[in-house]
Amino acid sequence: MRNILFLTMTLSLAMFISCDEADSFDVRQDALVDYVTEINGTWTLHSVHRDGTDITSHMPSATGLTLQVEAGSFTLGSSNLPFPTLGNARTPFSSGSWSFDDDYQPTSINFTNGTDVIVTSLAMPLYASNNSSMGLTFSMGCGATSYQYNFKK
Amino acid sequence: MKMRRFNFNYKTFIFGFLALPLVFLFVTSCFDITGVTQPASAKVGETITITVNVNGSTETESNQNYKFLRLGMLAPKSWDVANKATVRFDSDVVIDAARPGSGPMIVDGGDTNFWGEKSKGLDGENSGNTVVDDMNTILDIGENYGESEWVAFRSEKPVDFGSTKDKDFTFTITVEVGPDHSGAQLGYWVGSHQNGFKQENAWNGSTHTTPAVSRHWDTFFEKIVITGAGADATDLTGPAPTFTATVAAGANGYTFDDIITINFDAKEGYLGANTALYNAGEVYMCATALLGDGTTIAKVDRSASAKMTLSGADTWTKTIWPPAYFGVSNQIITEIHLNFQNADGSIVVKNPGYGTDMVFGEKCQ
Structure with missing residues (x-):
């Protein structure tokens, strides 16, 4: 019994001795600031995937699709490709306004013509600025069939 | 070398002579499908009722007709008739509770060891196959291009039509219309376990008004239009x-x-x-x-x-x-x-x- 008591006290002492003040680090003041994600510019379609299969080469004009994004507004270039805002389930629109679901860590883009709001998922995270790639994931007619458009700037 | 002497057994001869008519009593029976009442069109998922009218003849006035009635139905495979159809037969004959003139039909179990489910081929001999196998081998599928199957039913109990020479009875089939096809030709086969698919010309004394394929069984085919089957549906008769x-x-x-x-x-x-x-x-x-x-x-x-x-x-x-x-x-x-x-x-x-x-x-x- 005395040995157990002695052992317990020794271990407790060792644990207290081992405690030390936490190291402190200098953090840049601007590192803690969230920046609004910026995607303004002209995006050109680079590849099209349907249910994970690259079908870009099956559509010769696929890479002709452009998406012009400015502060709060967007314009689609003419194309023979679908886009979430062009589905015939509603009145299609090729220009309008847009917004992120979260300006700082967006996971989707909302395209709207003022009446309809089309939510399109981002296929990959975006940087705060200087983004050169952007992926959009969406479905068109058959909800179970998904498309991924990879744009480059 | 010892010559074997032929022994004429009078008892065997007399027994065979007397038994010959009994054999005929057992094997001579005719089935003739006199008509089928079937909807001209039906919608996928709808349950339809089909009536198959049959004339059965024992040819001789005997009551030696202790048989399992058999009905085959040809339908698109997608209808899953074996699991989705119910069948019964009805007549006004009531001889014995064990041998009713009406009752349910069940899907043939394919037990080739059970006398009631043994199949006889075109030659009238036991084929060793199941009834449904012989049915799909021997019978054609009408005007359907394929994707159809015969499903075999038999009466739950042996049937006795008694000494009535000609007896009309009906099969009533209730089945759900299946998917995949916009049209099909449904088929019906009627016979008994006694002769199975035995091919034999019609009996001279038959009172049948329409020619039967065989004196022992008959078939009938009728088209049906199916709506609501979708754009991919095919017409089996095309x-x-x-x-x-x-x-x-x-x-x-x-x-x-x-x-x-x-x-x-x-x-x-x-x-x-x-x-x-x-x-x-x-x-x-x-x-x-x-x-x-x-x-x-x-x-x-x-x-x-x-x-x-x-x-x-x-x-x-x-x-x-x-x-x-x-x-x-x-x-x-x-x-x-x-x-x-x-x-x-x-x-x-x-x-x-x-x-x-x-x-x-x-x-x-």
């Missing part, structure tokens, strides 16, 4: 579908708002022959879109945008987004009609066997 052209998108299907891929196989012509575009240097897709308002937009000019890409041995492909391809905006495309042509349009391949454009509707799971 030519067998080919894989001349297919439309595909993702694994779960497509609507015409999706990017779709049209495949044309020049090797898949009528009844397995090559199409007229076999070995063609160029193939153009001529397409017509049917819109929701009933109007059509045709793109049949064999322009560069209609040219297909060679994707394999005499297989061609084209991937399009239909609204842009047809210049449709704010309109629903309900069907796309396709034919395939060579560069100058002198060769046109349409739906083999039909001679019309191949029609595709939306298919989204």
Whole structure:
């Protein structure tokens, strides 16, 4: 019994001795600031995937699709490709306004013509600025069939 | 060498002589389907009732007809008749509770060791097969191109028609109309376990008004139109579908708002022959879109945008987004009609066997 008591006290002492003040680090003041994600510019379609299969080469004009994004507004270039805002389930629109679901860590883009709001998922995270790639994931007619458009700037 | 002496056994001779008529009493029975009451059309998922009217004749006035009644039904496989149909037979005969003149029919169990489920072939001998196997081997499938099957039912108990020489009775079938087909020819076979599929000319004394296939069994076929089966449904009484052209998108299907891929196989012509575009240097897709308002937009000019890409041995492909391809905006495309042509349009391949454009509707799971 005395040995157990002695052992317990020794271990407790060792644990207290081992405690030390936490190291402190200098953090840049601007590192803690969230920046609004910026995607303004002209995006050109680079590849099209349907249910994970690259079908870009099956559509010769696929890479002709452009998406012009400015502060709060967007314009689609003419194309023979679908886009979430062009589905015939509603009145299609090729220009309008847009917004992120979260300006700082967006996971989707909302395209709207003022009446309809089309939510399109981002296929990959975006940087705060200087983004050169952007992926959009969406479905068109058959909800179970998904498309991924990879744009480059 | 000792010669074996032939011993004439009078008892055996007399017994055989007396037993001969009894054998005839057992084997002589006729079935004649005198009519079938079946809906001319029905909708997928609807439960329909079919009545098969039969005249049974024992040929001789005896009561030696202790038999399992058998009914075969030919229907599209997608109907799953074995599991989704209920069948019973009815007559006004009541001889014995153990041998009723009415009662339920059950799916033949295929037990070739059970005397009531043994199958007899065209020669009247035990075939060693199950009834349903012989049924699908011996009987044809009417005007259906395939995808149909015979399902065998038997009376739950042996049936006795007594000493009545001719007896009318009915089979009543209740079945759910299955998917996948817009038309079919349903078939019915009636017989008994006693003679199975034995092929024998009709008995001279038969009172049947219509010729039966065999004196021991009869068949009857009747078409039915099926609605609500979807755009992909085929009419089993038409030519067998080919894989001349297919439309595909993702694994779960497509609507015409999706990017779709049209495949044309020049090797898949009528009844397995090559199409007229076999070995063609160029193939153009001529397409017509049917819109929701009933109007059509045709793109049949064999322009560069209609040219297909060679994707394999005499297989061609084209991937399009239909609204842009047809210049449709704010309109629903309900069907796309396709034919395939060579560069100058002198060769046109349409739906083999039909001679019309191949029609595709939306298919989204």
